[in-house]
Amino acid sequence: MDIALRRMRADDIPQVIEIEKEAFSPGWVGTPFRRELNSRYTRFLVAYHPDGIERDEPGADEYQPRSGAADESLWGRMLTGVRSAFGISRHDEVDDLAGYVGIWLQGDQAHITEIAVREELRGRGIGELLIIGTLRVAYEQALAEVTLEARVSNFVAQRLYDKYGFNEVGIRKNYYADNREDAVIMTTDPIHTAAYREKFATLQENFLARYGELRIQI
């Protein structure tokens, strides 16, 4: 997998907004990312392509993938789109984002507020990588559990959470303003138990075996 995870920076915001809009429209309400990035009660992680836009090669006008991969690749086409959408020159220091997760550090809980992967890159383990990153943040912050709300109709997301040991613990009626859909509250078992640590270790080993690498800087 040629995707890694790191903390979100201010210069990621335009791409994160693009991913957010794509994932949550209609009914999209923009998150005030700039304010939230400065809060000590939040943590945002982005999944990015480390071999992104080639820089500092005088004389070359066209984008070239740093890895030398064919530019007809999905990434090559996506980067060209991202560059033109944001007027990014190949000399700018901008990573190419595939997804992000927003986490509130609330009491003894890590609360996932948003998680999304670019539509064309879904189904390749990036959502899973974002959940692994979230759990690592929760361990680093010595939090007790990870929780979130999901639309009752969002089976794909619920399957992902179920895989990582989130259990349905309740329903919030009419939670979503756009269509008054209910939310299911999903929370992990306490993450510091031996049983959960073992489960998480196994999940990460499985991820490594399947995708080849696990690069996370939280």
Ligand SMILES: CC(C)(COP(=O)(O)OP(=O)(O)OC[C@H]1O[C@@H](n2cnc3c(N)ncnc32)[C@H](O)[C@@H]1OP(=O)(O)O)[C@@H](O)C(=O)NCCC(=O)NCCS
């Ligand atoms: C939910 C989301 C983040 C998942 O990201 P993703 O990168 O596609 O997920 P992954 O490829 O890492 O898949 C991880 C697991 O999710 C589940 N999953 C993913 N795609 C699925 C699909 N099409 N059908 C059923 N389950 C699916 C599976 O459990 C999968 O594990 P498996 O591969 O071992 O079966 C992504 O679909 C997304 O951005 N959706 C739009 C925004 C959204 O709904 N966010 C959640 C709000 S609560």
